[in-house]
Amino acid sequence: MSDAKAEILGRIRSSLSDHPQPAEPIRNYRKVSDKSQAEVLEMLIDRLVDYKANVFEETEETIAQRIAEQLGKSSRYVVPTGLKNEWLPEDTAARTRMVDSGNDQKSGALSLRELDAVDAVVTSSTVSCAETGTIFLTSQEDEGRRAITLVPDHHICVVPLDTVVELIPESMRRVDFNKPVTMISGPSATSDIELIRVEGVHGPRTLDVIILK
Amino acid sequence: MSVTQLGMPQVRHGVGNIFETEPFPKYAERELKNEQLRANLGFATHKIRDKRAAVTGELPDWQDLRTAGSMIKQKVMANLDTYLEEFERNFTARGGHVHWARDAHEANEIALKLIQAEGVDEIIKIKSMATAESGLNEYLEENGINAIETDLAEEIVQLGDNDRPSHILVPAIHRNRTEIRDIFRKKIEGVDPNLSDDPAELAEASRFRLREKFLSTKVAVSGVNFGIAETGTMTIVESEGNGRMCLTLPETLITFMGIEKILPTVEDYEVFLQLLPRSSTGERMNPYTSTWTGVTPGDGPQNLHVILMDNGRTAALADEVGRQALHCIRCSACMNVCPVYERAGGHAYGSTYPGPIGAILSPQLGGIENEFNSTLPYASSLCGACYDACPVKINIPEVLVHLRGKDIDAKKAKKKQIPTQMDGLMFGAKKLFSSGKLMALAEKGLPMSKLVTGKDHKISKLPGLVGGWTDYRDIPEPPAQSFRNWYKKERPSETKRVAGERVDIDALIAQNKNKVAEAHAAAEVAATDKPAPKTEETK
Numbered sequence A: 001m002s003d004a005k006a007e008i009l010g011r012i013r014s015s016l017s018d019h020p021q022p023a024e025p026i027r028n029y030r031k032v033s034d035k036s037q038a039e040v041l042e043m044l045i046d047r048l049v050d051y052k053a054n055v056f057e058e059t060e061e062t063i064a065q066r067i068a069e070q071l072g073k074s075s076r077y078v079v080p081t082g083l084k085n086e087w088l089p090e091d092t093a094a095r096t097r098m099v100d101s102g103n104d105q106k107s108g109a110l111s112l113r114e115l116d117a118v119d120a121v122v123t124s125s126t127v128s129c130a131e132t133g134t135i136f137l138t139s140q141e142d143e144g145r146r147a148i149t150l151v152p153d154h155h156i157c158v159v160p161l162d163t164v165v166e167l168i169p170e171s172m173r174r175v176d177f178n179k180p181v182t183m184i185s186g187p188s189a190t191s192d193i194e195l196i197r198v199e200g201v202h203g204p205r206t207l208d209v210i211i212l213k
Numbered sequence B: 001m002s003v004t005q006l007g008m009p010q011v012r013h014g015v016g017n018i019f020e021t022e023p024f025p026k027y028a029e030r031e032l033k034n035e036q037l038r039a040n041l042g043f044a045t046h047k048i049r050d051k052r053a054a055v056t057g058e059l060p061d062w063q064d065l066r067t068a069g070s071m072i073k074q075k076v077m078a079n080l081d082t083y084l085e086e087f088e089r090n091f092t093a094r095g096g097h098v099h100w101a102r103d104a105h106e107a108n109e110i111a112l113k114l115i116q117a118e119g120v121d122e123i124i125k126i127k128s129m130a131t132a133e134s135g136l137n138e139y140l141e142e143n144g145i146n147a148i149e150t151d152l153a154e155e156i157v158q159l160g161d162n163d164r165p166s167h168i169l170v171p172a173i174h175r176n177r178t179e180i181r182d183i184f185r186k187k188i189e190g191v192d193p194n195l196s197d198d199p200a201e202l203a204e205a206s207r208f209r210l211r212e213k214f215l216s217t218k219v220a221v222s223g224v225n226f227g228i229a230e231t232g233t234m235t236i237v238e239s240e241g242n243g244r245m246c247l248t249l250p251e252t253l254i255t256f257m258g259i260e261k262i263l264p265t266v267e268d269y270e271v272f273l274q275l276l277p278r279s280s281t282g283e284r285m286n287p288y289t290s291t292w293t294g295v296t297p298g299d300g301p302q303n304l305h306v307i308l309m310d311n312g313r314t315a316a317l318a319d320e321v322g323r324q325a326l327h328c329i330r331c332s333a334c335m336n337v338c339p340v341y342e343r344a345g346g347h348a349y350g351s352t353y354p355g356p357i358g359a360i361l362s363p364q365l366g367g368i369e370n371e372f373n374s375t376l377p378y379a380s381s382l383c384g385a386c387y388d389a390c391p392v393k394i395n396i397p398e399v400l401v402h403l404r405g406k407d408i409d410a411k412k413a414k415k416k417q418i419p420t421q422m423d424g425l426m427f428g429a430k431k432l433f434s435s436g437k438l439m440a441l442a443e444k445g446l447p448m449s450k451l452v453t454g455k456d457h458k459i460s461k462l463p464g465l466v467g468g469w470t471d472y473r474d475i476p477e478p479p480a481q482s483f484r485n486w487y488k489k490e491r492p493s494e495t496k497r498v499a500g501e502r503v504d505i506d507a508l509i510a511q512n513k514n515k516v517a518e519a520h521a522a523a524e525v526a527a528t529d530k531p532a533p534k535t536e537e538t539k
C-alpha cells in the first residue's frame, strides 16, 4: 500500500471515530412507469423536440428512405458493424457508406482524421428515457465505439419503439455499465455566453432521432 | 499543510485554492462596485432559479429523490474508507491506475509525472473543480506544460488575462458577449477579424480553435462527478461535447477525484443522475453524460489514471456537524438562491468554492484559522434559502453557525484579541445554536452580523470581522420572535457597549419584516420544496 493511501485511509478512520451509523437510504422515488406506451412516446418526442433534435416516426419499410433524406447531401457517412443493413439506403455515386470495425487498434476502424472528414453517422441505441429525453448508447454492435458518434457533425440515431421507457431507473436496468456509456439529450449545446442557449459546440450539431415502430 | 488540534482527532487541512485571500467584507465591498458583475449575476441567478423551479416542480418525487440523495451521501461518508478501497479494486481490475494524494500539491505532482511520462508539453482539460482547487494549470505551466481548458466558459476565463471564474456553473458569467468577442478576436489565432458578438458565432469560433487540439492531443485531464465503488465506473455530465472529446480521443486520461465523490452502487447513481442536472442547469438532463469503466480495448484512452485527493476532506469529515459539506454535488443551486452571493459575486469568496457551499467548505478544507477563512462563515444572512434549495439537503445555515462558534474557539485558544462585543455576540450565538431547544427557536437563522443598529435604526458598521459587510445589507433579517426571545434572555446588555450606539431591535425587525418575507418567498419559489411536509427526515 502506498504511504499516501495508508495515511488517507488512516485519517478517514480517525475522522470517523464517532462511528456514525446512518440508516439505509429510503428510496421512495418512482422506479416503474404507470403510463401507457403512447403517453411515454409522446413525452419522449416532446422532450427531444424541446432540445432541438429532429424527430421522425418510421417503420421498417420507410426507414431507409428517411435516412436517405436526412443524409441529404452528405456524401460520406459512417455506421457501426452491427447496424441493420436493411435500414440503410443503397450507396449512390454521391453517397458512400463506411463501416467502422469498432476497435481502433485493429484494422477496419476509421482514423480520427477520417472520422473528421465524414459528414454523418447512423447508429441504433439501447434505451431512451422519456422523462428526461435521453438516449443511451452503450457500446453495442449497432452503436459502435464512442468516437464515431462524436466526431461527425450529424448524428442520425434510431430508437426502436420497444426501447422507449419513461423513467431513469427503468433505463438504468437496461444498461450494462461495464462498457462505455454515452447518454445523449439533444445536440451539443452551451449556455456559457449570457446564458443564451446555442446548439452545436464540439459534439454533433444536428441530432436526428428516428423512432422505429 | 496545517495541523490543528480541535479536541478531536488530529486533522490535516488542505492547500491550494481553498482560502479566502482577504476578509470577505472587504473583498465584497470592492466587488459590489462592479456594476456589470452585479447585473450579470442578478440576471443569471434569476434565470437559472426560474428554470430550476420549473423542472424540479414537474417531478412528483423530487423530495423523495432529495431524501434518497441525502441518505446515500451519509452512508458514503460513514463508510468512506471501505468504498474507496472497493472503487480502487474495481477500477484497477479493469486496467486503470489509482493514485492517492494527501493534498493538492501531491495530486499536482502525480499528474505532472504522468504527463511527463507521455513526453508531451500540452494537454487538454475538461472543466474540473478539483483541478481548480489544486491549482493544477498554474503548476503545470511552471513546469513547462500548457493546459488548455476546453469548456467554453473556462476557455473565455483562460483567454481573458488574469481572469477567474465567478460562478461554478457559468464561470464566465461576469463577461458579456462583446467582451468575449474582443477576447476571441485577440487571442484565437486565425479567427475571422470580423467575428461578431453573436453567441452562435462565438461558439463556432471555439469549435474552430479546439477541433485540431481534440484530434491531436495525447493527454487529457478531467475531474469527475461520481465514481461508483461496486463497478469502478466514473462519470461526467456536460453540455458542449468537449468532455466527450477529452474522454474519448486522447490516449491517456488523468482524472482528479476528491475522495468524497464516491457512490456505492449503480442504483445510487440513478438518484444523482436525476438530482444533478435539474438542480444545476435547470434542465431535465444535460446534453451529454459519459461513463467509463476502466479501459475498453479499441475505444477511448488505453492509459487511465485516477488521482484520489484528500486535501482537507478528512479534516471536514472529522467534524460531526461540518462533514455534511462533503455531500455537495457542486450543482450551484445554493449560490443561485443566495442574496449575499448574488450581490457580492463569486470572486469575493477567494476560494475555488464560492457562495454558501464555499462559506462552509473552504474553512473546513483549509482550516478556519488560516488566511481569511474565518470571515467566510459570516458571509451569510442565514436566511435558509440554500438549505431549501440543496438537492442533498445540506443544512448550510447550521454549519455556518457551527463554524462561527469554531472561529471564536480558535481565537480564544490562540488568545487572539477579540473585540469584546464580537466575542459576546458570537458566544451567545454559539450557545444558542448548540442547544437543541434553542436551535428550533432560531431555525430559520439569526444573522449574527446584524445584532447592532445605528442611531437611525439602520444597521451600521460592526467593528472587527464583519465590519464593512453591513453597509450593504439588504438581506433578510431573522424571524422576529426567535430573535427577540433570545435577545432578552441571553444578552440583555451586551450590545449597549457596542460603539456606544443605541439598539432598537423592534425597529430593526419592523424595518426588515418585508424583506424577510420577500427573501423567503423568493427562496421558496426557487427551491420548489413546498409539496413535501417537513418531516424529521427532511431536516
Ligand code: SF4
Binding pocket: B327, B328, B329, B330, B331, B332, B333, B334, B335, B357, B386, B389, B390, B391, B392, B393, B394
Ligand atoms: S451545497 Fe447543495 S446546493 Fe450548494 S452546490 Fe452543493 S449540492 Fe448544490
